Amino acid sequence: MTRRVTIADIAAAAGVSKGAVSYALNGRPGVSETTRTKILAIAAEMGFVPNRAARSLSVSSAQAVGIALRRSARTIGIEPYFMELISGIEATLSAGSFGLTLQIVGTVEEELEVYRRWWAERRVDGVFLCDVGTSDQRLDFIADLGLPAVAVGGPIEGARFPAVWHDDAEPSRDILEYLYALGHRRVARIAGIPGLLHTAIRDKAYDDTAADLAFESVTTIHSDYTGEQGAQITRRLLSSAKRPTAIVYDNDVMAVAGLGVAHELGLEIPEQLSLVAWDDSQLCRLTHPALTSLTRDIPAYGAKCAEVLMSLIGAATETALQTTETRTFSVQCKPAQLSPRGSTGPAQN
């Protein structure tokens, strides 16, 4: 159990004041180049790493950001989305040697409480807001707190902090046009949670596109994103008299579950039924046939979100320095691209 070295140790070894050590270490004026290099050498030799708490207390910054996820213990694991997002976030954070504090909560109330506590404790300098809703009390709550934040999703009208988002309307249109071109006229969509912003955006895009094309029917049924509901709703849809010839799922987990149901009912894919998934994770390539899906680069998205938050916090990460224009209030990322695979084919009515 080695002892931790402090600036006092370095100061003593270098024969200078603690202040000088601090200036040297932080690349600030106030020390000559010779003393600076000498101090730096000694610090490196002694393996100095500054005590976070002391630094935080001095500069009033936690050197960390937080993310609160509202899911149950059982369902959180199944969505590859979050881990990929976090993974991307971290890539940017580490560059600025910021830490990520993660908290899983059960209810909105708990989530708000976490934000308040984090803010009051100064445990984090900013937060990522996930699963943005169409009318989301967390937005004002966080803004009122004065806690820097980035919404992972958008666009958000009248937002008081930046939102980083993909346009979901265009891919929604892409899917329907693609299915239409394949001859599908009865299409169903098993959508996500109705209160979520991106669900609403997709809802509207589907409706708009459907109105432009001569579909026989385009139905949307909302779900809770779980495989159970995906399976259940698929079973119901496929048991109806005029069953759809194509089903679009708002995530990958439900699509996999839907494929399971299709197998269960003995339907040939894609001959008798075409399936499309949103959020292409590795899952979509594990099944047979592989699932046609909408592909986004989630780690890159997470990295972008982190960049915006860092620049908001004013942290001097390299990336943040390069792209100070990310301070704008809405950052749009490249929309999801359709990746056609074996689960879609021409309709046989």
Add this chain to the structure above:
Amino acid sequence: MTRRVTIADIAAAAGVSKGAVSYALNGRPGVSETTRTKILAIAAEMGFVPNRAARSLSVSSAQAVGIALRRSARTIGIEPYFMELISGIEATLSAGSFGLTLQIVGTVEEELEVYRRWWAERRVDGVFLCDVGTSDQRLDFIADLGLPAVAVGGPIEGARFPAVWHDDAEPSRDILEYLYALGHRRVARIAGIPGLLHTAIRDKAYDDTAADLAFESVTTIHSDYTGEQGAQITRRLLSSAKRPTAIVYDNDVMAVAGLGVAHELGLEIPEQLSLVAWDDSQLCRLTHPALTSLTRDIPAYGAKCAEVLMSLIGAATETALQTTETRTFSVQCKPAQLSPRGSTGPAQN
């Protein structure tokens, strides 16, 4: 942007010293009951939450623990295991109002560096060590640092800190006996990464059990746990002359991929091939047929790991107080149970 209230504010409002406020808040002797209740009331009214950095600096404790995960951005999401584990860990941590710092790393060197930095910065009071290897340099590294830690996996011989683990030998035996009873005589296992401790334990258990029963062949092929390799190895196995009638997978993702390959080859499940998965996540119930698998309660496991770490750190969580005997160096959890589903059936040789 409300102002954060400090103990100085409370002291002023209550007309006492900061020391008195601290004693009152921390339930220590040194203040009369009347002043204590008065101070507490004022603190509550002002919405006081202590500044973490200041507290940490004083007591030399970060009030946080860390977990470093070594995966790539693309593959980390697919394994439900980690999020479930983290979710369980958090349930215990929140009770003691400890935070969880998460870091995703690419290499062992990076991981060791993270531990050293965390320790030097005093950013965490302890860490969880995942993916324990048969010969794991991280064990001594962490122990030498004097950083409290819990190994998520074991048992570890001569360990210098506690390990929390499930017995994997018994379930391994269960699977083989079950398959044998179903009449399977050619069984293959697509195992995980060879260097991992639990892989080695399962390897031995399979070998031992196989030796006790009259199998025609029991082969083990190691993999990297990804769906790609799961699919690839399954394809190779099923294309061989004397193909196995049952395949056991060391995780769920590979099992799902294996099922996809079976479908691809037109094999009837379970008539022509039985499949078994380890680590029953929701994934196993999404497919058709649903996958027979070995079920463990991962969130509960995570909670147990956190309990042991908290007790090690000496934090006064309620759970830790109740179970101080968790300071022992090896905590065994309930082994995984076989959950038979549609993917296994009698062998048709």
Add this chain to the structure above:
DNA sequence: CTGAAAGCGCTTACAG
């Protein structure tokens, strides 16, 4: 039981 003071390890004006 209570108050004044020192200290945790940094940063940062402020004099020399």
Add this chain to the structure above:
DNA sequence: CTGAAAGCGCTTACAG
């Protein structure tokens, strides 16, 4: 360019 000092917001011996 350099040093001594105060301060961040807590905790905790140490006197009264």
